[in-house]
Amino acid sequence: MNERQIIEYIAALSGQDTTAGLIRGIGDDCAVIDKDGHHVWLLTMDTLIEGVHFDGGLHPPDKLGRKAVSVNVSDIGAMGGRPLFVLLSLGMPAGFDESWFRAFAKGLADGCREYGCLLIGGDTVASPQGFTCTLTVIGEAEAQRVVYRSGARPGDTIWVSGPLGGAAAGLELLRRGIDGHDDFAAFREQHLNPTARVELGRRLAAGGLVHAMMDLSDGLATDLAHLCKQSGVGARIAAKDLPCREALATAARLTGSDWRQWVIGGGEDYELLFTADPVQGSSLLALGDCCGLRLAQVGAVVEGAGVTLVGQRSDGSSEEVAIAYQGYDHFRDKPGG
Amino acid sequence: MNERQIIEYIAALSGQDTTAGLIRGIGDDCAVIDKDGHHVWLLTMDTLIEGVHFDGGLHPPDKLGRKAVSVNVSDIGAMGGRPLFVLLSLGMPAGFDESWFRAFAKGLADGCREYGCLLIGGDTVASPQGFTCTLTVIGEAEAQRVVYRSGARPGDTIWVSGPLGGAAAGLELLRRGIDGHDDFAAFREQHLNPTARVELGRRLAAGGLVHAMMDLSDGLATDLAHLCKQSGVGARIAAKDLPCREALATAARLTGSDWRQWVIGGGEDYELLFTADPVQGSSLLALGDCCGLRLAQVGAVVEGAGVTLVGQRSDGSSEEVAIAYQGYDHFRDKPGG
Numbered sequence: 001m002n003e004r005q006i007i008e009y010i011a012a013l014s015g016q017d018t019t020a021g022l023i024r025g026i027g028d029d030c031a032v033i034d035k036d037g038h039h040v041w042l043l044t045m046d047t048l049i050e051g052v053h054f055d056g057g058l059h060p061p062d063k064l065g066r067k068a069v070s071v072n073v074s075d076i077g078a079m080g081g082r083p084l085f086v087l088l089s090l091g092m093p094a095g096f097d098e099s100w101f102r103a104f105a106k107g108l109a110d111g112c113r114e115y116g117c118l119l120i121g122g123d124t125v126a127s128p129q130g131f132t133c134t135l136t137v138i139g140e141a142e143a144q145r146v147v148y149r150s151g152a153r154p155g156d157t158i159w160v161s162g163p164l165g166g167a168a169a170g171l172e173l174l175r176r177g178i179d180g181h182d183d184f185a186a187f188r189e190q191h192l193n194p195t196a197r198v199e200l201g202r203r204l205a206a207g208g209l210v211h212a213m214m215d216l217s218d219g220l221a222t223d224l225a226h227l228c229k230q231s232g233v234g235a236r237i238a239a240k241d242l243p244c245r246e247a248l249a250t251a252a253r254l255t256g257s258d259w260r261q262w263v264i265g266g267g268e269d270y271e272l273l274f275t276a277d278p279v280q281g282s283s284l285l286a287l288g289d290c291c292g293l294r295l296a297q298v299g300a301v302v303e304g305a306g307v308t309l310v311g312q313r314s315d316g317s318s319e320e321v322a323i324a325y326q327g328y329d330h331f332r333d334k335p336g337g
Numbered sequence: 338m339n340e341r342q343i344i345e346y347i348a349a350l351s352g353q354d355t356t357a358g359l360i361r362g363i364g365d366d367c368a369v370i371d372k373d374g375h376h377v378w379l380l381t382m383d384t385l386i387e388g389v390h391f392d393g394g395l396h397p398p399d400k401l402g403r404k405a406v407s408v409n410v411s412d413i414g415a416m417g418g419r420p421l422f423v424l425l426s427l428g429m430p431a432g433f434d435e436s437w438f439r440a441f442a443k444g445l446a447d448g449c450r451e452y453g454c455l456l457i458g459g460d461t462v463a464s465p466q467g468f469t470c471t472l473t474v475i476g477e478a479e480a481q482r483v484v485y486r487s488g489a490r491p492g493d494t495i496w497v498s499g500p501l502g503g504a505a506a507g508l509e510l511l512r513r514g515i516d517g518h519d520d521f522a523a524f525r526e527q528h529l530n531p532t533a534r535v536e537l538g539r540r541l542a543a544g545g546l547v548h549a550m551m552d553l554s555d556g557l558a559t560d561l562a563h564l565c566k567q568s569g570v571g572a573r574i575a576a577k578d579l580p581c582r583e584a585l586a587t588a589a590r591l592t593g594s595d596w597r598q599w600v601i602g603g604g605e606d607y608e609l610l611f612t613a614d615p616v617q618g619s620s621l622l623a624l625g626d627c628c629g630l631r632l633a634q635v636g637a638v639v640e641g642a643g644v645t646l647v648g649q650r651s652d653g654s655s656e657e658v659a660i661a662y663q664g665y666d667h668f669r670d671k672p673g674g
Binding site: 001007025101118122124134 | 338340343344346347350354357358359362365367368372373378380381382383384386388421422424425426428429435438439442443446455456457458459461462464465466467469471473475
């Protein structure tokens, strides 16, 4: 079973009875439950495990604490919500390093403040093999403004909120101890200490500018395939329009990696992926400017299914490749990959 | 740092700003947030880790799945609430046993149905060293009927909802493969597959019968110390009134254990611990009967602080021992202890 099959198996066992106020269950960035008829609660949960999501020897604990918050509030932002409350379950080895723990806790508390949410509870347990942390974040949104993965329509343009592949490059540079380029610091920071696009997500939703949205955690190829499946559509992506920093190719050369693979399957960029009516292009660019982000149009939603990457062969002829689900899968890829 | 110090450190870093609707943060069985002015949401989170909370070789996966639900909804019941929604974060080793996973998932889904709640989302990750699962459960209660740990008053009687020490005995019997007594099966079941007292908790709260309540997860000595600290009171417990099954002493003898220590510090019994006005005694016993439970009055709340166990020496003279926080601590005790 791969990750998707595990989730589908669990989802099939679970009832999706909406009588108790459930609006959307398994399958989107957050679960959505009714609050008061006009507002909803958004609920999300993400785990970081030592040796899988981070290398304890490479990851400064304060950055890890903030990252634990960022990867969770990113899901709230991706549905257009505002993060409010955080629950934390912390697993630590016996005899853990107390100064490490204090720095982690401070990074986490600072992250909560930065994104405007409060840590309100959780659990603390011994974890014999290493550090783990799971956060649940509860956010709020106007019921009419929530943006789901399922809203994409044929003819929509597809957008991302910033350069791709940086987090994957940063991890590889960190592992090999390679430095020496200004952009390399930005790549490392994107892996160690990503920033969630919560403000952008809220403004896109509040303005009614987007039809479908999610955050890029498993890589464009996988995440866009999820969005397409939920929406019952397909997508065509133009390879030349995928944004990345200039130094990505240099980082790939120095680490023996393929930068194109980082861009389409790297994961952990925590940029937003969304679709919109084509007439909204200039409004989207202007809103991105307001948030200090350079939004990029990367493709179009089409009838059908699947995700196609449209590129060019070296002889100038056009090439089309199916890339759905080529991103990170916990049960297919090597840990840390 | 022990478990309590870790939680206090995190709590001190976290603001407890109530503007966003927070009613109670870190320090009770659940966090409490306002829903609509008349109702509240109760939020709790608990983690089970292989090698700490369960032995993968001894624990049938379907029972583990139900237990993951029981230990969480127990916290909702302990505040008088009704569990509604569940989020699940599952960590599994690469190449995990698929039939094991399916049995676990079925036990979890059945547990959700039994307690009347819906699985609505979560996360699935690789966990290199073993199985972990974290649940967040969201419950609902009438704002005026929520029972906190902090409501105990001097003069209150102290109650537990059933026999103590059984889960600790069950674990020890399982580890040593000891069988041969009808009650031993009940002890094993109490460890492998506990039942949360959700219905009792709701009815105690709805009837306004109790002043303070919590569930017994870390053992009477530790849990009652938490309740006393939150209430600003002390407690006196009568050793002879602590309920336990008759076979507990036999199980202790066969495993070289101290059955008294199981009763006061064993943990994981998931019975409810509560305090009430002394005049409510017969109402409490009647309500217990309705739920098929034999409630037991075990002591009294007093002015001051700490938890005192009042027993008898072999010469018949009275003996008083301070027992606060003698239950399970993840960072003081051996894993699995």
